[in-house]
Amino acid sequence: MTNTNLSPREKSIVFIGFMGVGKTTIGKLVAQKLYRTFIDIDQEIEKEYNMPVPEIFNSIGEKAFREKEKSMVSTFCNQRLKVISLGGGAFLQKEIRELCLANCIVFALDISWDSWKERLNIIIDNRPVLQGRSIEEIEELFYKRKEIYATHNSKLTTDNLDVEEIADYITDSLKLAWDLYDN
Numbered sequence: 001m002t003n004t005n006l007s008p009r010e011k012s013i014v015f016i017g018f019m020g021v022g023k024t025t026i027g028k029l030v031a032q033k034l035y036r037t038f039i040d041i042d043q044e045i046e047k048e049y050n051m052p053v054p055e056i057f058n059s060i061g062e063k064a065f066r067e068k069e070k071s072m073v074s075t076f077c078n079q080r081l082k083v084i085s086l087g088g089g090a091f092l093q094k095e096i097r098e099l100c101l102a103n104c105i106v107f108a109l110d111i112s113w114d115s116w117k118e119r120l121n122i123i124i125d126n127r128p129v130l131q132g133r134s135i136e137e138i139e140e141l142f143y144k145r146k147e148i149y150a151t152h153n154s155k156l157t158t159d160n161l162d163v164e165e166i167a168d169y170i171t172d173s174l175k176l177a178w179d180l181y182d183n
């Protein structure tokens with residue numbers, strides 16, 4: 001099954017971006033505002049293993065986690081009318097990028113390094129990829145991954161915006177684009 005021929009209004013929306021940028025938080029709010037089902041790929045994997053992500057990394061390793069991530073994304077991005085938040089590293093996989101861009105509306109959440117680093121201490125415990133790295137190494141990862149997130153259908157820089165403002169802006173801009181497409 002494929003969603004490539006759906007109208008934009010019916011396609012699922014996929015949020016991408018760096019760890020901690022707000023994909024899970026914003027995705028959930030956008031889903032509520034659009035009356036859609038919310039899917040968080042990390043949470044789906046956690047449900048399957050009945051463990052939080054850091055424990056999954058410890059028990060099966062990152063490589064197996066990435067394979068599971070790919071199969072979860074391929075399941076959900078072929079469904080219509082969902083809001084799907086990816087894990088921060090998912091879009092690094094070429095197959096995931098291709099699946100999402102072919103079947104869904106890919107929305108990138110962006111943030112400046114200066115704003116993001118203020119958030120590090122609240123997210124690090126649950127992000128194994130950040131653990132054991134110096135701040136300089138994390139900054140290098142941040143800019144390296146930025147290039148990967150540059151492939152998208154739409155983007156919002158979220159610095160200094162609260163989560164409600166972000167979700168409202170995204171919802172309004174999607175509705176406007178759908179209306180323009182229909183008329």
Ligand SMILES: Nc1ncnc2c1ncn2[C@@H]1O[C@H](COP(=O)(O)OP(=O)(O)OP(=O)(O)O)[C@@H](O)[C@H]1O
Binds near residue numbers: 022024123166
């Ligand atoms: N615009 C914002 N302003 C302030 N805090 C925010 C904002 N967006 C998200 N946060 C906070 O940042 C933290 C990380 O958010 P969230 O878990 O949504 O990120 P994520 O992009 O899903 O990360 P991951 O890639 O690891 O899944 C949460 O504590 C959340 O409340």
Ligand SMILES: O=C(O)C1=C[C@@H](O)[C@@H](O)[C@H](O)C1
Binds near residue numbers: 018053087089128
């Ligand atoms: O950016 C990443 O590589 C990750 C982000 C999280 O969402 C989780 O998927 C996991 O911690 C790996």
Ligand SMILES: [Mg+2]
Binds near residue numbers: 025040042
């Ligand atoms: Mg998340």
